[in-house]
Amino acid sequence: MKKVESKKIEKLKSINWEEFYKTPLNNKLKYFEKNGRLFDMLFSQQLTPEIISNLFATANKIRKIAKAKEGLDWLQTLLSHKRAMLYFVQPSTRTFVSFQSACYILGLKVSEIRSTSTSSEIKGESAEDTIRTFSSYADIIIMRHFEEGMAEKAAWMLNKIKRPISIINGGSGKDQHPTQALLDLYTLDISFAERGGINNKTIVMVGDLLRGRTVRSLSYLLKNYKGVKLIYVSPEYLRIGNEIKVFLKKHKIPFKESADLEKSLKEADAVYMTRIQDEYDINGESKDIDYTKFHLNQKHLKLLKKDAIIMHPLPRRQELDVEIDNDPRAKYWRQERNGMWIRAALIAYLFGIEDKILNI
Ligand code: CP
Numbered sequence: 001m002k003k004v005e006s007k008k009i010e011k012l013k014s015i016n017w018e019e020f021y022k023t024p025l026n027n028k029l030k031y032f033e034k035n036g037r038l039f040d041m042l043f044s045q046q047l048t049p050e051i052i053s054n055l056f057a058t059a060n061k062i063r064k065i066a067k068a069k070e071g072l073d074w075l076q077t078l079l080s081h082k083r084a085m086l087y088f089v090q091p092s093t094r095t096f097v098s099f100q101s102a103c104y105i106l107g108l109k110v111s112e113i114r115s116t117s118t119s120s121e122i123k124g125e126s127a128e129d130t131i132r133t134f135s136s137y138a139d140i141i142i143m144r145h146f147e148e149g150m151a152e153k154a155a156w157m158l159n160k161i162k163r164p165i166s167i168i169n170g171g172s173g174k175d176q177h178p179t180q181a182l183l184d185l186y187t188l189d190i191s192f193a194e195r196g197g198i199n200n201k202t203i204v205m206v207g208d209l210l211r212g213r214t215v216r217s218l219s220y221l222l223k224n225y226k227g228v229k230l231i232y233v234s235p236e237y238l239r240i241g242n243e244i245k246v247f248l249k250k251h252k253i254p255f256k257e258s259a260d261l262e263k264s265l266k267e268a269d270a271v272y273m274t275r276i277q278d279e280y281d282i283n284g285e286s287k288d289i290d291y292t293k294f295h296l297n298q299k300h301l302k303l304l305k306k307d308a309i310i311m312h313p314l315p316r317r318q319e320l321d322v323e324i325d326n327d328p329r330a331k332y333w334r335q336e337r338n339g340m341w342i343r344a345a346l347i348a349y350l351f352g353i354e355d356k357i358l359n360i
Helices: 004-013 018-022 050-063 067-076 093-107 127-137 152-157 178-191 212-225 242-248 261-265 322-326 332-350 355-357
Strands: 083-088 107-111 140-145 166-172 200-208 229-233 255-258 270-273 309-311
Touching: 018 166, 050 178, 050 212, 050 332, 050 355, 067 093, 083 093, 083 309, 093 107, 093 166, 093 229, 093 332, 107 332, 127 140, 127 152, 127 178, 127 322, 140 152, 152 166, 152 200, 166 178, 166 242, 166 332, 178 212, 178 270, 178 309, 178 332, 200 212, 200 261, 212 229, 212 242, 255 261, 332 355
Parallel strands: 083 107, 083 140, 140 166, 200 229, 200 270, 229 255, 270 309
Antiparallel strands: none
16 A cells, blocks of 8 residues: 555554544544555445456356356355354344355354344443443454444444455434435346446436435445436425535536425336335424325336336335336346345355356
8 A cells, every 4th residue: 555545544543433433534534444455334425346356256156157057056055154244233134144145155154143132232332332342253244333434433433443344334313224225226237238238327216215215325335326317206305405416416427316206207217216214213204204105006107118127125115006016027026036036146245255266
């Protein structure tokens, strides 16, 4: 590493958490790298076209190899000497199980804590000490936390100790969910493989855009493509945050906001539905919002292009009619399975073994 970079990292190590957290992301991205590679996966903004393409290739290869028992047996030898800690103290089904499955595919041994009520946090231990404790036993921590910034704080803290281990952010409050964005991107890439890829596509994101971390992370990630247009469709109160708009303007990504789902659907190459995130309500404000205007049901299908795709990070409520599941354009069940492969690829990358997989 260049001397200047090294000095910057030392400076970042010396400041306290409040100062570190306030530091603009671009000025601290290197803190989460080692030897020119990602060490922690915390934000979509860390992912470059080169890393994304490496991860897609690795995911495709893992998926192919794992089809045969001998292949899966071989994959399971690759990280059989490593242990993963799954610290998921905010509810999850698919992120948790897909990461757990991804670890099994690569042979990692997995430990889990799924609630602060079953860890020593119930006795008053801080999240910081809890996470530090995991680093005594595990080689990687995959975490979901209700508090924004906690994954970053874990990485900030562990990168200063003698035995640093990688952190993967599996969802941090309303903030980010970068591996969901990665699996969304992987699904878009597969779906548009025969239509020139993700470049030049129009993506319509619908729902609670203010508090939906998957939408935020995917918006950041789409900067890696050319000619992408974004249409954000939401109730007035749940419009996409200003920081995303600033980012899109900076990266010259055209976007518009609308409250008209039907009109927007006609333009879509991909529709990305999301549920209302009322777990983040402060005073039950969601109950006054008419979300039915942002529900996708069978009557909308005729408005969509024949080759458009329908996505949803799931879980869903009424915003995505179950009747749509049978439409060939519905990709959300594949999307969640894609999550397992791309998460396996990410783990392989963080342990630096992706070449073993790619070169076999
Ligand atoms: N998409 C997603 O994060 O789902 P879970 O909350 O079930 O993990």
